[in-house]
Each structure stands twice: as C-alpha cells, then as structure tokens.
Amino acid sequence: MRERPAGHSKMQGRRRVPLLPSRDRGVDHGSARRTEGRRRYPGCDRTRLWSPEVSSAMGSDTIYLDNNATTRPHPLVVEAINEVLGDGFGNPSSIHGVGEAARRRVDAARSQVAELIGARETEVVFTSCATESINTAMRGVIDAARTERPRALITAVEHEAVHDVGAWLSSRGVEVVVLPVDGDGVLDMDRLDAELAHEPALVSVMLANNETGVITPVAEVAQRAKAAGATVHVDAVQAVGKLEIDVEGLGVDLLSLSGHKFHAPKGIGVLFVRRGSRSRPFVIGAGQEGGRRGGTENVPGIVGIGVAAEHMGAGIDARRAHLGALTQAIEERLQAIPDVRINGSRNGRVPGTVNVCFKGIEGSAVVLTAARDGVCLSAGSACAAAQYGGSHVLEAMGVPFEYLHGAVRISCCETTRLAEVERACEVIASAVSYLRAMGPSSALGDA
Incomplete structure (x- = not known):
C-alpha cells in the first residue's frame, strides 16, 4: 500500500445507466409493506419512547459509555426478533405460506432501511455485518474496474476494516493511496484533488469517525x-x-451500515448499492438479495435492523440535542483535569462521541480502573483493542506521543443520562489522579 505523508442540498439526478431493476420514485411501490411493518411493531410509530428505565438491565451501578463499540438492542427490536424466532422461521425463498410470510417480513425491513437512508428498496442489500459490506463494496468495485492496475483512495483515519481490505488489495497489485488528514482529523481536500487527477477506480471514506466522531x-x-x-x-x-x-444528497454509490451500532442485533449489516454502480458481488450463492449477496437471509436480524432503522429515523433532532448536551457536559468536566486534550474538530463531530487524551498515562489503564467502579469506556476502536498499540487515527492527526497512548473514548446513546456522564467524569478524574500518582508504572513504559 503506497502511504502518503500524514498531515498534522441534495444533488440532482442519478449519473449511472440503470442495470438493476428500477423503481419510479414518484410511486410508492412499498407502501403496503411499510404499512404492514408498522402495524406489526406499533412502537415504531414514532409515538412510543424508549425510556432509560427500559434499558437499564445491567445493574444500577453500571454506566455504559461504549456505544460506538456496540449498542443495547432496542426493546422493540428484541420483541420483533423473538416473534420471528418463534413463528417466523420460514425461508424467504420458499413459495408456500410460511416462506411467503418470511419474505413479507424481509420486504418490510428493506422498506424501513431504505426510508432511513433515502434509497430505493432495490438498492438495499442485507449482509452479515459492516465488515462484509465494506469488503463487498471495495473488492467489488476493484474487481469490476476496467483498467489493468486500478487505483483506490482511502484516508488515514478509516476503520481497520477499510485499511485491511486496502492492504489485501495492495498485495494483489492494486495501487492504494492513503490520504492524510489535518490536526483536527479532517481530510486534506487538496491532496484528494491531486490524487483524483490520476483517475482512481474507487474512493472510500467514512462519514463519521468511530474514534473521534469527526x-x-x-x-x-x-x-x-x-x-x-x-x-x-x-x-x-x-x-x-x-x-x-440521504444517499441522494450525499451522491455516493455505495454505503455501509452495521446493525449493532444502532440498537439492532449483531450479525446483520447493510450495503446500499446505487442502481447502475460498477460493482460485483462478493458472496456468491443462490441468487438471494437480487443476486448481489448469496446465502439464506437472516430473517430475525433483518427484521431487527428494520425496526431499529425506523426508530432511528424518528426524533433525530431531539436525539442530536440530547447527545450534544451530554458531549458538552463531558468536555467541560474533563477539561478541568490537568494535561488533557480533546481530539477532533470541535465544530465538525457527531454528538455523543468524545475522544480525550491524558498526558503520561495509558488510556487502557484508565479504562480498566474506571471499570472497577462500573463505568464502561474504551481506549479506542473495539475492533483493535486486542492488539492495541496506539491509535492510528490519533497518530494520523499528529497527536504528540506523550498524549497518544493516553486516549479514552466516551460514546453515548439516546438513553444515556446526564447524571451518568457526570458520575463517569468523576470516576475518570479519580482514575487519572490515581494512575499519575503511581508514577512510571502507569506511564508509557519503555517506548
């Protein structure tokens, strides 16, 4: 993979010639399925709220602030999945009544996800997870490229799944260019323009960073x-x-989602594939998902992500305001700790994610110490925690070494309460003070 130096309205129309079955956006061909889906799960009618009390089954002393790693399934998601596991066990490809019932459930969920992202139902492909979606998207585009040695552009702060696919592509002769970001974690657009002049087949970027929220x-x-x-x-x-x-407003060709990051179960993901996009299937099978992803559909997971998608599409303004208030409260309290830095653009982050570095101590030690008091945090991406050696995201942003290994990520969800983040900040401050008092044993080791 060719490394590049790391630096410290809606669009109109569709540009590709349609290859997949089209749907007139002026006619709601999925209205019956959407109505059916909403009748089955009345909690998604945007009137019933998920109260913190409903979600607090971990024990009164546990404060869960690791929602970027995974989220608790919504109670309505659990209810819907249990119903499918009991009575909705049919294979959606079967043409008898039990199979047709399963197909209707899958169709309803597809409509719910399509509505969440502003897509056509025919453009929604269900996968097993976001990692599969990313593999399908990146490898599928390169496989369909019409040049002898295609090029791909990714950024220095992408999730490990993107970087690992990039490394795999590079090992097979693809020229993969890693674009730098600035000290706030924002993509260097001038470098992007320079690399676009070489006509890459693929550009893969993230909408919101999993570590910093940028x-x-x-x-x-x-x-x-x-x-x-x-x-x-x-x-x-x-x-x-x-x-x-809104995939139309974003103007993207492919978009990956993961169910368990927004209160659906693990084991279910989504890949949006714009009609006419140059991409080939990754999982070949018996023609499920319009021939774009083989294998019998995970009906419980699909139903779950559909219910979660409809819930997340409701009340987004109130959710953003709530998460924004929590973010402000966290930052105000943690900035009172000496030798601390908040990472990422202050005005360009999703609400609910705070990435903070404490000078001279290990973030993992802070996480473990806080866990003893029932506060669940992260030292970075959960997917890289097992081999944690410092965040590649923060390194790309030019975070100084004495802060780099002291990273802690705090991530909230809509049921997180102000009292919880206030208590968590007290625990974090106490942990930092304790670890610094221990001296070199809690510092950066021999590095």
Missing part, C-alpha cells in the same frame, strides 16, 4: 470523485441516528 464532508468528496470517474463508497456505521443520511 465528520467527513462526504457530499463534497463524492462530487469531486465522481467528476473524476471514481466510484464512491462511504462507511456510515457511526452516523446513524446522529446525522441525517
């Missing part, structure tokens, strides 16, 4: 990339329910 100006990136003839993939895993996601 937002990428995806619509602007997509406009420039598509003008250069590139196919654009977006990792939108951390944006659901925090930002309005």
Whole structure:
C-alpha cells in the first residue's frame, strides 16, 4: 500500500445507466409493506419512547459509555426478533405460506432501511455485518474496474476494516493511496484533488469517525470523485441516528451500515448499492438479495435492523440535542483535569462521541480502573483493542506521543443520562489522579 505523508442540498439526478431493476420514485411501490411493518411493531410509530428505565438491565451501578463499540438492542427490536424466532422461521425463498410470510417480513425491513437512508428498496442489500459490506463494496468495485492496475483512495483515519481490505488489495497489485488528514482529523481536500487527477477506480471514506466522531464532508468528496470517474463508497456505521443520511444528497454509490451500532442485533449489516454502480458481488450463492449477496437471509436480524432503522429515523433532532448536551457536559468536566486534550474538530463531530487524551498515562489503564467502579469506556476502536498499540487515527492527526497512548473514548446513546456522564467524569478524574500518582508504572513504559 503506497502511504502518503500524514498531515498534522441534495444533488440532482442519478449519473449511472440503470442495470438493476428500477423503481419510479414518484410511486410508492412499498407502501403496503411499510404499512404492514408498522402495524406489526406499533412502537415504531414514532409515538412510543424508549425510556432509560427500559434499558437499564445491567445493574444500577453500571454506566455504559461504549456505544460506538456496540449498542443495547432496542426493546422493540428484541420483541420483533423473538416473534420471528418463534413463528417466523420460514425461508424467504420458499413459495408456500410460511416462506411467503418470511419474505413479507424481509420486504418490510428493506422498506424501513431504505426510508432511513433515502434509497430505493432495490438498492438495499442485507449482509452479515459492516465488515462484509465494506469488503463487498471495495473488492467489488476493484474487481469490476476496467483498467489493468486500478487505483483506490482511502484516508488515514478509516476503520481497520477499510485499511485491511486496502492492504489485501495492495498485495494483489492494486495501487492504494492513503490520504492524510489535518490536526483536527479532517481530510486534506487538496491532496484528494491531486490524487483524483490520476483517475482512481474507487474512493472510500467514512462519514463519521468511530474514534473521534469527526465528520467527513462526504457530499463534497463524492462530487469531486465522481467528476473524476471514481466510484464512491462511504462507511456510515457511526452516523446513524446522529446525522441525517440521504444517499441522494450525499451522491455516493455505495454505503455501509452495521446493525449493532444502532440498537439492532449483531450479525446483520447493510450495503446500499446505487442502481447502475460498477460493482460485483462478493458472496456468491443462490441468487438471494437480487443476486448481489448469496446465502439464506437472516430473517430475525433483518427484521431487527428494520425496526431499529425506523426508530432511528424518528426524533433525530431531539436525539442530536440530547447527545450534544451530554458531549458538552463531558468536555467541560474533563477539561478541568490537568494535561488533557480533546481530539477532533470541535465544530465538525457527531454528538455523543468524545475522544480525550491524558498526558503520561495509558488510556487502557484508565479504562480498566474506571471499570472497577462500573463505568464502561474504551481506549479506542473495539475492533483493535486486542492488539492495541496506539491509535492510528490519533497518530494520523499528529497527536504528540506523550498524549497518544493516553486516549479514552466516551460514546453515548439516546438513553444515556446526564447524571451518568457526570458520575463517569468523576470516576475518570479519580482514575487519572490515581494512575499519575503511581508514577512510571502507569506511564508509557519503555517506548
């Protein structure tokens, strides 16, 4: 993979020739399925709220602030999944009544997800997770590229799934360019323009960073990339329910989602595939998902992500305001701790994510110490925690070494309460004081 130095409205029309079955956006062909889906799960009628009391089954002393790693399934999601596991066990490909009932459930969920992101139902593909969606998108675009040695652009702050696919592509002769970000974690648009001049086949960026919450100006990136003839993939895993996601306004060709990051179960993801996009299937099978993803559909997971999608599409303004207030409260309290820095653009982050570094101590030690008091935090991406050696995201942003290993991520959801973050900040401050008092044993080791 060719490394690049790391630096410290809606669009109109569709640009591709349709290859997949079309749907007239002026006619709601899915209205019957949407109505059916909402009758089955009345809690998604945007009138019933998920109260903190409903979600507090971890014990009164546990404060869960690791929602960027995974979220608790919504009670309505659990209810819907249990119903499917009991009576909705049919194979959606079967043509008898039990199979047809399962197919209707899958169709209803597809409509719910399509509505969440502003897509056609035929453009929604269900996968097993966002990692599969990312693999399908990136490898599928490169596989369909018409050049002898295609090029791909990714950024230095992408999730490990994107970087690992990039490394795999590079090992097979693809020229993968890693674009730098500035000290706030924002993509260097000048470098993007310079690389677009070389006509890459693929540009893959994230909408909201999983560690810092920094937002990428995806619509602007997509406009420039598509003008250069590139196919654009977006990792939108951390944006659901925090930002309005409209694939038409963003102008992207492919977009990945993960159910368990927005109160659906694990084991279910989504890949939006714009009609006419140049991409080939990754999982080949018996023609499910319109021939774009083989394998019998995970009906319980699909139903669950549909219910979660409808819930997350409701009340987004109130949710953003709540998460924004929590973010402000967290930052105000943690900034009172000596030798601390908040990472990421202050005005360009999704609400509910705070990434903070404490000078001279290990973030993992803070996380473990806080856990003894029932506060659940993260030292970075959960997917990289097992081999944690410092965040590649913060490194790309130029965070000084004495702060780099002291990173802690705090991530909230809509049921997080102000009293919980206030208590958590007290625990964090106490942990930092305790670890610093221990001296070198809690510092940065021999590095």
